[in-house]
Amino acid sequence: MSAEEKQNSQTYQGSNSIEHPENEKDVSEYIRRFYKSGISLELIGSGSKRKIGKPLQCEKILNLSKLSGIIEYLPTELYIKVRACTPINQIEEELKKNKQQLVFEPIDFGYLFLGKSDYGTAAGHVACNISGPRRFKVGSVRDHVIGFRGVNGKGEIIKSGGNVVKNVTGYDLCKLICGSYGTLAALTEITFKVLPSPNESETLVVLNLNLDSAADLLAKALSSSNDVSGAVFLPNEPQSNDYVANVEEIFSLNDLKHASSYTAIRIEGPKNSVDERIQNIISELNVKNNDNSILKTYQSEIFWKKVKNLEIFSSAKNNVARIVLPPSYCTQLLHHLEPSKFRYYVDWGGALIWLEICELTEKIFEDIRKKVVQCGGHISMIKLSDYLPYVEEVFTVNKNLYNISQNIKKSFDPKKILNPGKMYTGI
Known part of the structure; x- marks a missing residue:
């Protein structure tokens, strides 16, 4: 140069x-x-x-x-x-x-x-x-x-x-x-x-749910009286070489079974209270017979640290967007975007979507932004790949x-x- x-x-x-x-x-x-x-x-x-x-x-x-x-x-x-x-x-x-x-x-x-x-x-x-x-x-x-x-x-x-x-x-x-x-x-x-x-932190992880079932489960958990402090859905990873499949490796914990998707609910507080609320939420959500895992404090803290630090995108060279919207519109937006074409996960019980986009053009970005706004939300491009020539506004x-x-x-x-x-x- x-x-x-x-x-x-x-x-x-x-x-x-x-x-x-x-x-x-x-x-x-x-x-x-x-x-x-x-x-x-x-x-x-x-x-x-x-x-x-x-x-x-x-x-x-x-x-x-x-x-x-x-x-x-x-x-x-x-x-x-x-x-x-x-x-x-x-x-x-x-x-x-x-x-x-x-x-x-x-x-x-x-x-x-x-x-x-x-x-x-x-x-x-x-x-x-x-x-x-x-x-x-x-x-x-x-x-x-x-x-x-x-x-x-x-x-x-x-x-x-x-x-x-x-x-x-x-x-x-x-x-x-x-x-x-x-x-x-x-x-x-x-x-x-x-x-x-918090003295203790435990996480209930329900395995192998699809997007709609997971969204329904998270909504019920947040509306319960169990004082949930974390609610995330990690879906099945897209079968594409454009995305790095690493969820199984990143979330390799002794008490977490391997699955196609993870729907995780966190409970924090004094030990006796946490134990009681975990059992309450299992009963209220009717997931006792589901395939699930319970992470105790040490593994629970590791799990949520990896979630919050966006570690599933740690090898990503693609564009990453942050979408905040009313939880009731989460599944509607994702179905419109055809989630099989993207890599994403849902946090805040449906109010936050982290979205990795491989092929992002101005037209694709504007289509996503328009739909997000129609759902009452806003989108921010947090990471732009080097090959993307120009985006007029990275925030809504x-x-x-x-x-x-x-x-x-x-x-x-x-x-x-x-x-x-x-x-x-x-x-």
């Missing part, structure tokens, strides 16, 4: 294009300087989620990785305050010492993009607002961020929330920052709400919400210098 071609590449980084601020004051000074000059900035931490959203071609890169470390952790007050680029696995290891956790179950996207673990940073998870299997019970990332500090597109230091769970100000900027993909502010500090880890665009997003962007970043176009064209 010639020097000119490198400079025109979307991933080109000149020797003077990357800045490494060491603290919040540095971040403010850099952004204020670039705001005055109208220089566009790409914000990155560890880069673990850099490929989500549109590829950027900015004049400068602001690498915030030096803003790392735990500032304050008070287990009895149920919060932890960290610098923005503190590794998530460092936070989780600290919480484990007091049997606490981030209950939104941070996803390790390293398996999807690199084929190995790369959890990323606190800021990356807040910026994307993508949560794990417990989402339908405990809420998303944004429901567990109780405070932050950051720098807006004018170089002004902003803050919201604090160290308490209750917010009485009426202005909850945390909700705006979460899921903004770095288009509103450069985060410098984040305060998370933390909660106790709603005209009214787009206009609102534009106004919010103007308030935080009037010159649109922070991650411009990362989410939507013009934002």
Whole structure:
């Protein structure tokens, strides 16, 4: 590749294009300087989620990785305050010492993009607002961020929330920052709400169900009084060389029988309660005579860790989409898409579909997006293969919400210098 071609590449980084601020004051000074000059900035931490959203071609890169470390952790007050680029696995290891956790179950996207673990940073998870299997019970990332500090597109230091769970100000900027993909502010500090880890976790796995039977079973489980915290359907893998068949290998657990499909329901809490609720749900779902497995705590935790970390896509070179929709439309959408042509699994009891697409053209993508919108949902292209030439918008665009997003962007970043176009064209 010639020097000119490198400079025109979307991933080109000149020797003077990357800045490494060491603290919040540095971040403010850099952004204020670039705001005055109208220089566009790409914000990155560890880069673990850099490929989500549109590829950027900015004049400068602001690498915030030096803003790392735990500032304050008070287990009895149920919060932890960290610098923005503190590794998530460092936070989780600290919480484990007091049997606490981030209950939104941070996803390790390293398996999807690199084929190995790369959890990323606190800021990356807040910026994307993508949560794990417990989402339908405990809420998303944004429901567990109780405070932050950051720098807006004018170089002004902003803050919201604090160290308490209750917010009485009426202005909850945390909700705006979460899921903004770095288009509103450069985060410098984040305060998370933390909660106790469950004593026990057991998973009922019903084997060899088809899509419709599994969806019906998950719906009944979620509407029961057994306080389900995980509900996933892993279907039979497509018989095609375009997809890597690896479910049997990934979910190779001593107490899990091999099957064409897995419908898994998780129960968490005190041991006696978990044992009782597992038996209740077996009885209520009438699956006592079905071919099933029960995973105790150790194997249950391994199973759900692999589910949340998208490990079945760890060898995928194809496009991967994330579809969120009302659970009642899940089977309708999948039948329309002809699931035998795709690789997918269903999470959140039917409200989330992870979809691997081998041959994705603009026409196919628009057809999928149109059907998703008709079902009251939205689609995000999380991973785009290198051979896909162009997708106009990788996130679902709603005209009214787009206009609102534009106004919010103007308030935080009037010159649109922070991650411009990362989410939507013009934002």
